[in-house]
Amino acid sequence: MAEVKIRNVSKRFGDTSVLENASLTIAKGEFVSLIGPSGCGKSTLLRIISGLELQDAGQITIADRVVDDLRPSARNLAMVFQSYALYPHLNVASNIAMPLRMQRLNSFQRLPVIGRFLPGSSAANDGIARQVRDAAEMLDISHLLERKPGQLSGGQRQRVAVGRALVCNPAAFLLDEPLSNLDAKLRVHMRTEIAQLHRRLQATFIYVTHDQVEAMTMSDRIAVMMDGNIIQTGTPDEVYDNPTDIRVAEFIGSPKINLIPVDVEPGRGVALLAGADSGVVAEATAVCLGVRPEAVTISPDNGLLAGTVEHAENLGSEEYVQVRLHALPDTLITSRASHGTGWTRRVGSTAHVSFDRDRILAFDGAGKRVACQPGVPHPASGKAVAHG
């Protein structure tokens, strides 16, 4: 368990820059997710922390010790890989024991057959066997210790990989998309298990994923990465409710956030959507408003903007309704309607949308977040009041 500090790390592969000046501090015992689309540099950053890849510039500190010159195994980290990366020729017990054998036995003691009889090796082997049993018990794989990886299911292999990581009591766990090879049901289950494991071990976890649900559900903090930069770090709530960048707003949240082009009235700063008063006052540089689907209210007869219901999905617990605005034909608004509202039967009909004014976000031309708050309703337009 240790603090991991990433300071101004940069990395290039040939002409392409994969990481630019990335900095992040992960506190002792914290669960931090690195999330971003593929190619954003999140896996590279994890590999740099692990020492499997060397950075071109910057510094990695683990437990106040600079580790830039240390080999991966000397950094006291453990990694769980997407493909599990178990040794196919060794059984589960030997797989889990491997890091301990490498740490505790010298190269003669590791020799097959003869190694067992060298001084000190039997005591060390007993210790290793005990720790392997403990780890297996903790992960509920004790009955699999004699099997080869080829005889295990995906979820069992995943547990073995986790077991190999936790047996050596590392300073931090690095997990590289560990759930993406599992089927959807098992993924949800393993998500819970990993979160519980984190709570039990109180260890530092660095978790790379492209799945925002995994990041949101498991993390203490999320670091959103885009194009080689960490563009926002914060708790799941902060990142969801207060994205500092339009790319964060778009990446986090499903269904995606609605983005609507906006004109800001000079002087008073009222944000106008296709001429209608949105009820918020935004900075003059704002070019677009973002509204989460659950902050969109949809009604058959009155609202801020009219449109046509283009598609509706019934998920049982709720409905996603997509409305194409009459005044802004390029904009499709997704609303999260509650269960049983029956929008699926009303595809093609007219609907009116309005927005929860407290939850409207504004972004400028460069995609940066700008100030925006509910304003005094325009006296000439009563529409904003209707659903205020």
Place this chain on the structure above:
Amino acid sequence: MKPVSSSSSSGDLLKHAVLAIGAVFILLPFAVMISTSFKSPADIANGALRLFPTEYYGFTNYAEALSATPLLRYMANGVVVTVSIFALQLLVALPCAYALAKLKWRGRDTVFGLILFCLLIPPHAVAIPVYVLFYWLGILDSYTSLILPWTISVFGIFLMRQFFKTVPDDLIDAARMDGISEFGIVWRVMLPTALPAVTAFGIFSVIAHWNDYFWPLIVLSSEDYYTPPLGVATFRTAEVGYVFGPLMAAATIIIAPLVLAFLLAQRRFIEGITFTGMK
């Protein structure tokens, strides 16, 4: 689902017929060899095409084969030479293949190209220069001269490199995280993973060098180091003249270990070939 039609079953019949003819064509010389090794001189001289001998002469022929020349000594030589060659080939090929398949370094592709180019050089073309070199080194007529030229197998490097390419990078990274050194990865991770390919390569290598007649004939002068094929050759020119019975018995004896080895390794061998063929 396609119903099994009569045309497909007659097609199967044709396939099997062609395969059977091929098998007979290849196995016939072996059958003749084995049947001749059990025949009496009169039976052989008779010239009639007969699979089974009219009188059993096997014991005499095999006893003659083993006593007329030190055949067992030649076979022991063969074992020493082929096993040493294969072991050294692995010692060279596995680290090379690992470096070519999994490590990143400047000029890797060029080096691999050069290695492929070496596949094009027939060993006979360099036989004379190597012979002269060994003459200068003073190691002609020894086990060393039989083994040394074959320790670097370009084919072995190529075959293992292709197999190693299919091993996931994550496995190697996991080994590095566990603290296994690069050489350790070659022997403790890559070798066990690539066992089918190693077996396939082993069969190629052992057969080629067990049966090699050309190179031992060039470098050896004393019979002490003779390998089985050379041994059989001395047999034929021994003062007794052409005695086919014992000659064929000797040939059967030297081929037997190969056949046994192949049968034992057959499953892995075919696995190795198909696996490497996948990528």
